Structure formats: C-alpha cells, structure tokens
Amino acid sequence: MSVASVAPDRETIARHTARRTRRNVIADGALAVATGATLLLVLTILVVILFDVIRHGTPHLSWAFLSEAPRDGMTAGGIFPAIVGMVEMVLLMTLAGVPIGVATAIYLHEYASPVSPVTRAIRLAVANLAGVPSIVFGLFGLGFFVQFLGAGIDKAFFGSDKVFGQPALIWAALTMAVLTLPVVIVATEEALRAVPRELREASLALGATKFQTVFNVVVPQASSGILTGTILAVSRGAGEVAPILFTGAAYFLPLLPKSLSSQFMSPSYHVYVLSTQSPDVDATKPILYATVLVLLALTFTLNIAAVVVRARMRRRNAGGAG
C-alpha cells in the first residue's frame, strides 16, 4: 500500500478546514456573547439598585428632610443630625488620616529603597490593612481607642468621670482614619509614580536639596492624586457602618454633637438601624429609602469626582510627556 493512498485529497482537506473554521467562528461568537452577557448582568445589578432607590427615595426627599431632626420615634422628620454627625466624623478622619497616608506614600516612593526590609514591611502592612474586615476595625477601635486610650486619658485628667473612655466622635473618626489609610496611600503613590523623573532631575540639577525637590516640585505635581485619595477615603468613611458600631455611632440623639467626646448620628448607621430595628416598618420605609438615596447620591458624587480628577491628571501627564 502506498503512502499517497492514505493521505487525504485536497477536497477532504478543504472540507475539514471549512468545518473547523465554521466551528471556530461559532465558538468565537459564543465566547464573545457569553462574556458580554456577564458584563451586562454586572452593569444591570448597578442599574437595578439605582433605579429602585431613586424610585422609592425621591418622593420623600425634600429640603425639610435634610434640615430637620427625626421625630415620633423615627417615623417622621428628617436626618439633619445624621448629616452633621457624618460631616464632623469625616472631617476629623481626614485631618487625622490623610497627612499620615500622604507621608507614607512620599516616603515609599521618594525616599525608601524598594528592596529594604522596612519598605517591604510597610507595603505588606498596607496591602493587608486594606483587607482587614471592617468589623475587626470596630473591635480594634473599641479595644484600643475607647478602652485603652480613652480610659487612659480619663484616668489621667478626669479622675473617675467617664469622658473619653466611652464611644465618641473622636474614636470613631480615628478608627475610620486607620481603615481609610490604604486608600490614601495607594492613590498618592500612583500620582507620585506619574510625576516624570526629569522634573526631579531638573530640580536637583538646579541645586535644590532632596527635601526642596520633593516638597516644592514633586508633591505639587501629585496634588490631584492626593485629592483623589482624600475623596475616595471620605466616600468610604461616609458609607462604612461596622467600624463605628461600637466606637461612637448613636441610634438617636436629640442634640448635635458638641465636643469630641460626644456620640454622633450617621446616615449609614441610620440605614442599618431603621431597616433592622424599626418598630413600624411601613411608617419608616419612605424615610429609610430617602436616607439610602442621600447616602448613595453622596458616595456616587464623590466617586465620580475621584474618577474625573484622576482622568484629568492622567491626561495632563500624558500631554506633558508628549
């Protein structure tokens, strides 16, 4: 038997090739459609949540809702004290957390050797800090800030009075500052990485010291990245509940927080309490939806602002390099 007789003729090859091509076209299409469908599904989740919250939240939303305190056991009135409480907490959190986060990023990117054990320890800590469950931050806030620092301050300055040794605005803000630290560090470092090396070299060549170069040339260039990190941290801080459960959030306070040792209300905590512990679900439902709408509008506005700031920064850097 000759070899030629078992070799497929041209027609067979063409037929096989055509079949394989057809199969591949179908498989290609199927993969594109299947993965495209998963993307659509993911985007649908967001749209459905938004639609539901806007549809049920807007009817109850009014100026009075934003500017009045809750009344009649949370079944009437607004969320003004919660908004004030959140703003105060987030301001304190920013004051405490952002400088430390920015300093860490500057150290990591401008000063530290990338292979030194200190740098590696810091990077490992930042990565893992970002993954610590928020409820663990709550436990930490209670164990460290309230029980240890707060009680310590009380013992030293207030005798037997409980002033700082209990859940308070300042402890919630500091707990949240630790939680949002990685957000600030990552965003700032990304911005520092985008500053062209030539700028640093030009500054050093002009006789500026390292310190002058970093703080007069590099950091101003990275300011929008610092802003992005701050916005994202604020958005995260405004929405988290678990870390403030035991460190300062209150269900209902007739007065606005007066000092650092006061407890405070927050829209995020308000949502949790209203949806799980309401004595009259039907009466609180419109208020609940309106509160969720306010919270969602706030976090979305902040996140979109962060996206815009970052996009502008990238465009400017791309333009500068070209």
Added chain:
Amino acid sequence: MLAAAPFWHRAAEWLLHAMAISAVVAIVLILVFIAKEAAPLFYSHEVRGEVTLGKMLAPQLWPGYDEAASIWQPVSDIPKFGLWPLVLGTIKVSIVAMVVSVPLGVGAAVYVSQYAGPRTREIVKPVVELLAGIPSVVLGFFALMVMATWFQNIFGLESRLNALVSGVALAFAVIPVIFTLAEEALRAVPRSYVEASTALGAARWQTIARVILPAASPGIAAGVALGLGRAVGETMIVLMASGNAAIVSASFADSTRTIAATIAAELAEVVFGGAHYTVLFFLGTLLFLVTFGINSVGDWAIRRMKRKLGSAT
C-alpha cells in the same frame, strides 16, 4: 559652596519617616489589641468557668438535649458557645458569594479586556468602580427590602432571609474586586503571546482559553483570593440579609449566622470583660488571622504575576 540643608528640613524628613511606619504600627496594634481582649479565654479563671476553647470546638451534651451538639446560644440560662454553626454559616454564605461572583467577575473581565474597544473600557471601568463604591449597608438594605422578596417568590423559600439572598448580595460587593484584578491581569498578558498563538493557527477562542487565561491565572487567582477575603469578613450585608439564625444546616435556603455578623450583632449588649465579650474578641482575632492569610496569598499571587509578566516582555 552649597549651603547645608537647614535643620528643619532634616527634622521634617525624620518626621516623614516616622509617619511612614504608621501602617505597620496600625496592623500590629490591631492584632495586639483584639488578641489582648481575647486572651482571658486562655488564662482567666472567671471566663474559663463559663467557656473554654475545647467547649467551643467539641460538641457538648447540654441539659435538655439527647445528644452532644455544637450550639451558639451565648445569652441563654446556660450560655453555649459552640463555634460550628457560625463557621458553617460563614462558609455557606461565602460559597454562594464566590459561585456567583467568580464567573461574573472573570467573564466580564474577559469581555472588557479581549472584545471591548477602548471606549467601552473607559466607560465600564468607572461604572464598576461605582458598584464597588456602594456602601455595604446599602447592599444589605437592598437585599433585605427588595431581593429577599424576589427570591422568596421565585424559589418559594420558607425563610425570607437566608444564606442564598445574603450570599448573592455579598457577591455584588465581591464582583468589582475580582473584575478589577482579573481585567488588569488579562490586559497585562504580552502581545507576543497572542501573536505566537495566532501565528500557529489558533482561533480567537483557543487563544483566549488556552494562552491568555492561563498566562493571567495568577492575577485572576489573586482577585479571587482578595474577593474571598472580602466575602469572609463582610459584615453589614450578612448581618442584614442572612436572618442570623445560628443553626447547623446544609441547606442554602435556611437562615444563617456568620462570624462577622455575630460580632456586630452581639458586642453592643455584652458585659465588658465577661465570657461573651472575650469570645467575641476571640472570633474577631480568628477573622483577622483568616483574612490576613487569604489576603497574603492574594498579595503573593499579584507580585508573582508582576514578576512573571514583567520578565516575559
């Protein structure tokens, strides 16, 4: 002659260095201070009179029960601190979350990185970031108020709040984590891999399935690991949507209680320093160590991928 840097420059730099180790200090303080509150479980006579690690792990024969069981009833007349209902609940909810979020996250990442044009990507990525930005309390609220009713009607479930609803809601929080890392990994695969595969006559789907996905697998694995870490530790969603019944059951339709939700629900009402308080901090320490382990694996996978793909180009 160059002037020497003024003293305050050096002082400021020194301060900068000191501040930079704050992340390390924070993570150490977190572990030390939650472990410190959990430690009496191992030495305090008072606490050990009520509960020991052995009693938490081994099923106990409680008065009124026919056989030994692991039961979580910390505020009954005879406090019972059996861990297994909570561990099982955490595993069940995490399984649901991962079964939903891995295919969706990776599938969407494959589409965006392989098929979509740059314009689509520019829109999709910020939109996914918005999904990631939804506070977990809002997802929990949505699961509790809306999804629970849908699921009950569709599947005819007995209890409105259960492992299934909370797991799916949890998946919404996990999807952005997996998507972002998977998309980054898929896009980092060098063009030369794709060109080589195509030149060998592979079809598009063959290139994606047999070249691109395997090359990006460490990054995808990292995304899955970080997503799992999030699922195991997430509190508000499961607290609001799982029903919080600490029962041992294999069914995903039953009400479920997780470790994180237990801490959130019970810590506000316990006696400081008591047995219950100590056990809750022990659970927190456990949660910290487990998520720390999972996240370290994810972090390691990310660095491995960067090294691997970095040297390939």
